[in-house]
Amino acid sequence: MTNKQSYADGTISQNEINWLVRRAKGSFGIITTAASHVSKDGQGWEGEFGLYDDKFIDCLCLLSRSIKRYDSLIFAQLFHGGMRAPEHLTGFQPITASRTICKESKSGYTRMASDHDIWRIIQDFTSAAVRCVESGFDGIELHGAHGYLISQFLSKTINKRTDKWGGDINGRSQFLIEIVNSIKNNVPENFIVGIRLSPEIEELNISLEDSIKLIRKVKTMGLDFIHLSCWDIYAPSLQYPKDPKRIAEWITHSIDNLPPIISTGKIWSAEDAQNAIDQGADLIGVARAAIPYPDWAKNIEETKYNPPKAPFSVQQLQDAELSAPFINYMRKWKSFVEDD
Numbered sequence: 001m002t003n004k005q006s007y008a009d010g011t012i013s014q015n016e017i018n019w020l021v022r023r024a025k026g027s028f029g030i031i032t033t034a035a036s037h038v039s040k041d042g043q044g045w046e047g048e049f050g051l052y053d054d055k056f057i058d059c060l061c062l063l064s065r066s067i068k069r070y071d072s073l074i075f076a077q078l079f080h081g082g083m084r085a086p087e088h089l090t091g092f093q094p095i096t097a098s099r100t101i102c103k104e105s106k107s108g109y110t111r112m113a114s115d116h117d118i119w120r121i122i123q124d125f126t127s128a129a130v131r132c133v134e135s136g137f138d139g140i141e142l143h144g145a146h147g148y149l150i151s152q153f154l155s156k157t158i159n160k161r162t163d164k165w166g167g168d169i170n171g172r173s174q175f176l177i178e179i180v181n182s183i184k185n186n187v188p189e190n191f192i193v194g195i196r197l198s199p200e201i202e203e204l205n206i207s208l209e210d211s212i213k214l215i216r217k218v219k220t221m222g223l224d225f226i227h228l229s230c231w232d233i234y235a236p237s238l239q240y241p242k243d244p245k246r247i248a249e250w251i252t253h254s255i256d257n258l259p260p261i262i263s264t265g266k267i268w269s270a271e272d273a274q275n276a277i278d279q280g281a282d283l284i285g286v287a288r289a290a291i292p293y294p295d296w297a298k299n300i301e302e303t304k305y306n307p308p309k310a311p312f313s314v315q316q317l318q319d320a321e322l323s324a325p326f327i328n329y330m331r332k333w334k335s336f337v338e339d340d
């Protein structure tokens, strides 16, 4: 989870390590880091740690060693912001699948990624994954959700290319597929490789129908998990709002032999967690509940567990191992932090 606690030079900070380690101590089985840029031109915001250079390996080793003291697995989330990587932060004109209006670009437009850019970024994802292996991580999650570069390629709105990287969902998913292939060819077999996807994004014209086709295609690639970012596990599909099936069920009910599925979105209580499992998820992800409740995973064994929801006091968040920049960032999430 993005927490903005790292240093401007891309090094992971002790505050960010402390926040993650506290959740490992609280029995979360998998600790996935914040989205972390694999290329210098892919950074999405300040306080984001980087994976684009070997100089980060020492600090990443410190993180993995600290997490492993508590028997959790540590995954890095590999990310490129594409048109959402601000030029004022990276010094580069944002690139994406096609030339597009872009408020993060000084010129007002993105640059269309050339074939050379695309292969360079595939290599950047691969080198970042190899750095994670060298740093003692157990696996990586490719961030293909939420409208960043991989989803920009999947998007019918952004991706207007007519070459092998565009066209129908087969072409638009080619960038993701080449990243997965390249990573899997360069990491040991027991290194965990999964992807996170948003099954639907209205503004980007990413439809459930295309996501089902995409998952049918990637499920045979030896992925260790597919993580569905549902935002709300109880929400119906945008495409079929009258159908009682929830987003995860559309996938788990229509595709056989899936790799393990992780589902995330508004899971707060033990009942919510059970609901996600009943929808066909093998594992559940939590973000917001893990912020005030570092022992959430330990407590979830209690079937009636349902801790109070936001707002949370600054003191409670400090006690949960959040430093000032993270608490300030959480003020941007509506009603999460109590007013001073």
Ligand SMILES: Cc1cc2nc3c(=O)[nH]c(=O)nc-3n(C[C@H](O)[C@H](O)[C@H](O)COP(=O)(O)O)c2cc1C
Binding pocket: 001, 002, 003, 033, 034, 035, 077, 143, 145, 146, 196, 229, 230, 231, 264, 265, 266, 267, 285, 286, 287, 288, 289, 333
């Ligand atoms: C503070 C915060 C930071 C987040 N950072 C990331 C991130 O770096 N990568 C990502 O894939 N999702 C990120 N998300 C989205 C969450 O992973 C999750 O999908 C979403 O918050 C819904 O789950 P929840 O209801 O358990 O919070 C973030 C969410 C929050 C609240």
